[in-house]
Amino acid sequence: MKTLIQKIYVEEHHSFACRTYTTPNFETAWHKHLECELILITEGNGTALIGDYIGEYQPGDVFLLNPNVPHWFRKSNVKTIGSAIVIHFLTDFMGAGFLSLPEIKNVTRLLADKNTGIQFRAGLAKEIALLIKQLEYAQGIERVLLLLNCLQKISVSTEQKVLTIASGTMNSKEENSVIETIIDYSFKHFLNPISLNEIAGVTRMSVPAFCRFFKRNIKKSYFDFIKELRIGQACKLLRETERPVLEICYSSGYNSWANFSKQFKVVTNTTPSQYRKQYKS
Missing domain, CATH: 2.60.120.280 (Regulatory protein AraC)
Structure with missing residues (x-):
């Protein structure tokens, strides 16, 4: 589309x-x-x-x-x-x-x-x-x-x-095609480190131009977008598996427990263990 x-x-x-x-x-x-x-x-x-x-x-x-x-x-x-x-x-x-x-x-x-x-x-x-x-x-x-x-x-x-x-701003066909490219690439690679240079290169923009474009259209920074994808993946694993929380941390694109725990609480207002307990109950 x-x-x-x-x-x-x-x-x-x-x-x-x-x-x-x-x-x-x-x-x-x-x-x-x-x-x-x-x-x-x-x-x-x-x-x-x-x-x-x-x-x-x-x-x-x-x-x-x-x-x-x-x-x-x-x-x-x-x-x-x-x-x-x-x-x-x-x-x-x-x-x-x-x-x-x-x-x-x-x-x-x-x-x-x-x-x-x-x-x-x-x-x-x-x-x-x-x-x-x-x-x-x-x-x-x-x-x-x-x-x-x-x-x-x-x-x-x-x-x-x-x-x-959401904003009521209308986008051109070209802009929409770029948005789809960004989202598609992000879903395929969000479990791996993605730099601004990498994703900007996918869109053939400079890093500053990409950041402005993404914020204007998605209303958040690109790294906030990736964070929500990763925490969403963690939530799914917490609900659907019995895997240890630390293992889920590494399976959700994070290589630091401290960072994962901090970002999880920012997005969900709870800890991973509490989230799993609430869902199971």
Whole structure:
């Protein structure tokens, strides 16, 4: 995908789109669009890049992305199947005056938070997931009612986490291609030392130009980006294996326990041992 702005196709007899995207159609790289996106992950796992947020996704996860939030759900293994039910809708899909109705002020407030990406937790995620599955096969006015029901539940619930408040700046095709190159290279090499000279060379930029470009587009420094990838890898190993914490340190791109422990706490607000204990409990 070499253009940042994705064109969403909506059938002539529908006011918004709802369809399942399965590999290879699931694999849409760094992109954004004018529509809001309500997405339920149904198969596969990997890393969600949403604005300046980096975190894991897995089946059952539900996200709401407001217009122009750049995102990329990147599978952890290219050979696995990725699948999601995705709803795309414009904020005014019910008509320009609809959001002015007093009865839906909470929904209006929700959709007014432009450039925001949120993830749902616990009971809310399960409720919205069930409605999305029903909506995929609904017809007529039932589709609209189900979507409005989703938005109403989201707008009054506290079981959600704001992941990002991204910039609305639009990128050129060339810039987006460079962003994809950086992200792809970083995922392939983040467990090894990466210098600014190395990654800048991949983009054919000088180091200062690369640093400015990356900070402008990803809203964080490149080394903060790499740190979050490495700590994300450590979190996965802590949850999914019984390997010793020190071994996980070295398997996550760190060669110093002190540095690993410090950076882990910066990202997660807890220690590796406490993280594993909390997850197991």
